Amino acid sequence: MRMSKLFVQTLREFPSDAEVMSHKLLVRAGYIRKLANGVYNYLPLMWRVLKKIENIVREEMDAAGAQEILMPFVQPSELWIESGRWDVYGKELMRLKDRHNREMCLGPTHEEVITSIAREGIHSYKQLPVNLYQIQSKFRDEIRPRFGLLRGREFIMKDAYSFDCDEAGLDKSYEIMAKAYKKIFERCGLETKMVQSDSGAIGGSVSHEFMVLVNENSENNAGENDVFYCTKCGYSANSNHAVSNLAEAEVDGKFKFAKITDTPETTSINELADFLKIPASIICKCLIYVVDGKYVAALIRGDKAVEETKLMNVFAGNDIRIARNDEIEEIMNNSGFNAVAGFIGPKGLKGVEIVADNTVKDLKNFVIGINQKDKHLVGANWGVDVELPQRIADIRLAEENDKCIECSAPLKVTKGIEVGNIFKLGTKYSKAMNATFTDKDGQEKPFIMGCYGIGISRTAAAAVERHHDENGIIWPLSIAPYRVIVVPVSDQDETQMSVAEDIYNKLSEANVEVLIDDRAERAGVKLKDADLIGIPFRITVGKTIKDNLVEFKNRSTGETITITPQEAVEKILNL
């Protein structure tokens, strides 16, 4: 391709509305252009990168035995009503009506559609297992799109769905996908960590995320997830799922008897601990949440934080938020109290489900709210002063240096970009939508399903986050829009131009993806642009051509050698 014809415009400055490097660089280097909030045009260079990633994904998915299909982007509400998600998916689901007033939605994911396909097409265990996938634009009306391609509303995703006749089959399909994913990201030049993650409200199911770790090179932190990991045994998990053991802490308040004590204006744990001159670990904190519209009280040790996803899962919920003050007031009114946030306790709460974190059951002679403003019960004990809730679960957010549950080594934490997710669905959709097959024994059974996603456009952005320098993008060779760019330094110099054209022609004829910068620009402009757009190799034809020498530069290492044009061509052909 000739730069003089390539549809690209590089900018001399970064766009003012971009925050993270991948966003800044992709806009500045002319790869993408914003059309609306969270919605981007993919210009020629970007589209080439995306197609490269797609093809790697295709090759590995096909090699893993999956078959590519394409499902509609617009879906009828009926399927979503069948699965039960029409009412619970929330505002992320972009809903619309057609001219007949039928309700439709833009596909944020395709479990419903794929289940309907399987329901119609798979009738016997002899047809299983099956794995179908597609690569397609998805639309999710995110609360807050940001970071360019890392969290857009419209984005390109590969989604695969497996169907098996039993759990063992699903385990195998899952394993195959996990291996394929690792290979896909490796081939894209991305090191990923496969971490355990939350699998939503479905009991007993398993899910892993593939994270690109980004802590070490973060001017701006593009990683939206906290990943906990153990360097000793390899345990790793998303913070919404990470389980840990705690270091020793004081959990006995050693008060001789229980006493209602004045604790004026201690609305936070720190204030309360300071006021009573006690460690926060002997306070039992009580937080009111709203899960799917129902009130929930969560008890946890004062020095620890609640992990909302874990808490939500205890109640198989879809939505969780902390209660507002007016909601707490409502609970107080209903229960015959008049306390405010800071003095809430589990005792006597009406219309509220209570769950206690594992950390509170060992507390002795502790401090707890009793729904009286400016007072706490000091020296309380379970079973004596307050009943220990029946529901006890792990709802605690892990912290760095907590002990690994596998090997007790201290856990570390880092930021990660989630580029892939694999998930054992089980029969959630097949049961709800009555998608069954006849098994060996003649019985009709629901499919055992798995689903497997890769954010194609996010993977491209993650690659930029990991591979760039102060001059621009540094694409891994496997996903670069072009492998090599030929730059004649002066378009005035006939020898330079003809040698450059010759190199370009030879590489083109050998089907190498090659650019030639034939623009009537000065050398500085061309070299800056070559660095900015991040082509892995550059062949510069300059003055030394009188000695039959050109410069061969590696964008990634900066290594530069001077060789003959023929050697340069061969070097590229031998990559």
Add this chain to the structure above:
RNA sequence: CGGGAUGUAGCGCAGCUUGGUAGCGCACCGUGUUCGGGUCGCGGGGGUCGCAAGUUCGAAUCUUGUCAUCCCGACCA
């Protein structure tokens, strides 16, 4: 949903305090010059100043509303 900030040419910005009919750099067009890391000069084209009301003889500038964008937060009691 709450808070903050910002909307002026494709991009980056000034002008607004103190109203008087819009400017700079980059990019673009023409021309000359220069030619190995974003040359220099001359000449040009391009903007109903986010939108809508209001105040005023007159509004980019003041007032109100509205929309959009970016950031932070979404309450850890």
